[in-house]
Amino acid sequence: MSAERSRELFERAKLSIPGGVNSPVRAWRGVGGWPRFIKRGQGSRLFDEDDNEYIDYIGSWGPLLLGHRHPEILDAINEALTRGTSFGAPTELEIELAETIRELVPSMELVRLVNSGTEATMSALRVARGFTGHDITIKFEGCYHGHVDSLLVKAGSGVATLGLPDSPGVPKGFSDTTITLPYNNVDALEQAFVTHAGKIAAVIVEPVCGNMGCIPPAPGYLEAMREITARHNALLIFDEVMTGFRVSSGGAQRLYNIKPDLSTFGKVIGGGLPIAAYGGRHDIMSFVAPSGPIYQAGTLSGNPLAVGAGLAMLRHIQAHPEIYDQLNEATGRLAACAPENVTVNRIGSMMTWFFTTTPVTDYDSAKLSDTARFGKFFHAMLERGIYLPPSQYEALFVSTAHSEADIDRTVEAAKESFAIALE
Numbered sequence: 001m002s003a004e005r006s007r008e009l010f011e012r013a014k015l016s017i018p019g020g021v022n023s024p025v026r027a028w029r030g031v032g033g034w035p036r037f038i039k040r041g042q043g044s045r046l047f048d049e050d051d052n053e054y055i056d057y058i059g060s061w062g063p064l065l066l067g068h069r070h071p072e073i074l075d076a077i078n079e080a081l082t083r084g085t086s087f088g089a090p091t092e093l094e095i096e097l098a099e100t101i102r103e104l105v106p107s108m109e110l111v112r113l114v115n116s117g118t119e120a121t122m123s124a125l126r127v128a129r130g131f132t133g134h135d136i137t138i139k140f141e142g143c144y145h146g147h148v149d150s151l152l153v154k155a156g157s158g159v160a161t162l163g164l165p166d167s168p169g170v171p172k173g174f175s176d177t178t179i180t181l182p183y184n185n186v187d188a189l190e191q192a193f194v195t196h197a198g199k200i201a202a203v204i205v206e207p208v209c210g211n212m213g214c215i216p217p218a219p220g221y222l223e224a225m226r227e228i229t230a231r232h233n234a235l236l237i238f239d240e241v242m243t244g245f246r247v248s249s250g251g252a253q254r255l256y257n258i259k260p261d262l263s264t265f266g267k268v269i270g271g272g273l274p275i276a277a278y279g280g281r282h283d284i285m286s287f288v289a290p291s292g293p294i295y296q297a298g299t300l301s302g303n304p305l306a307v308g309a310g311l312a313m314l315r316h317i318q319a320h321p322e323i324y325d326q327l328n329e330a331t332g333r334l335a336a337c338a339p340e341n342v343t344v345n346r347i348g349s350m351m352t353w354f355f356t357t358t359p360v361t362d363y364d365s366a367k368l369s370d371t372a373r374f375g376k377f378f379h380a381m382l383e384r385g386i387y388l389p390p391s392q393y394e395a396l397f398v399s400t401a402h403s404e405a406d407i408d409r410t411v412e413a414a415k416e417s418f419a420i421a422l423e
């Protein structure tokens with residue numbers, strides 16, 4: 001398949017945009033070649049500027065739980081457009097979205113809408129520090145919570161893909177207040193609280209990791225994290241930007257029956273438009289301005305278009321809880337087609353094929369993957385019309401728009417591509 005127009009566009013893009021992309025992972029540095037410039041999407045399909053058609057397993061990196069251009073999402077956006085694009089003033093639909101989030105995620109007693117996952121995690125950390133009076137926060141190696149200065153420390157996603165140790169430009173004082181620990185290691189967490197007793201504001205975690213590839217919590221891990229943070233009066237923040245409404249209609253916290261103190265959401269709650277949220281315990285979130293002294297603001301926070309799309313998405317989830325069984329079954333078939341020398345991690349409709357024979361339970365084991373073989377697999381799948389995340393350290397996503405025929409075709413393409421990549 002030709003990709004010459006994409007190549008031309010990529011060269012032109014580099015003249016005006018750093019690296020030719022508006023987010024690093026899109027540059028395909030992790031797999032080689034050049035990114036395909038997309039003309040349009042529809043359902044489970046993407047169409048690039050060379051008129052190639054792909055079955056899409058990125059889904060805009062998670063938001064498109066219902067696929068591209070779902071009619072209910074489009075109708076909601078078009079309806080919002082008849083009333084305007086942004087008012088910089090409160091609207092009734094913002095209340096309805098906050099109420100709907102609270103219905104689906106009971107731990108979200110108060111909800112603040114923002115515009116990106118990064119804003120949500122940055123704000124949640126500030127609230128945690130302001131509420132507890134402590135400065136130190138704990139994150140986990142390989143977890144990515146957006147490009148927040150203090151969290152770009154052994155981060156996953158694009159940082160993992162690009163091999164950026166700790167990003168330049170982050171003042172040492174910022175990263176000095178961040179402790180990074182191995183994921184799925186209770187002893188390391190316990191020890192950190194002994195070493196820094198009484199100084200830790202919060203632990204922030206991807207309850208199911210997606211940014212070093214998909215890595216589920218070990219049995220009992222999240223329960224131990226909840227018990228340790230409660231015992232030491234530190235806050236537990238679930239970063240559900242990726243898992244929220246993806247792994248269940250109540251996110252990972254419902255799946256694992258854990259009640260965090262604060263949570264962040266994004267991606268799915270915008271239905272493809274820029275929106276995110278943070279929130280949690282009423283006593284904590286009451287500290288957020290203007291009800292309290294902790295400042296956080298945003299010109300386009302809660303804007304009508306994104307709120308309309310998000311509300312349509314969540315209302316669809318409420319009306320059709322059966323979609324999670326459908327997503328589970330479809331993704332399970334993709335997981336099952338991997339050969340023995342490929343490790344598969346999957347929770348619901350987020351999954352990663354790791355090119356390693358060892359179990360992948362944390363950043364160190366994820367990094368044992370053969371990224372060159374993953375690159376071969378990626379391009380072999382692309383040639384067969386299957387569009388995967390361009391990095392070993394990302395999760396793929398299945399949507400309700402993926403038909404049984406799509407999955408059948410993907411399984412066939414995967415079997416051929418595994419053979420090529422593993423020869």
Ligand code: KE4
Nearest residue numbers: 023061116117118144145146157211241242
């Ligand atoms: P955004 O600022 O990109 O909306 O969200 C940051 C973020 C926060 N928390 C989690 C768990 C996330 O996965 C993300 C963003 N995820 C990446 C994909 N691995 C976004 C893709 C990109 O950076 O282009």
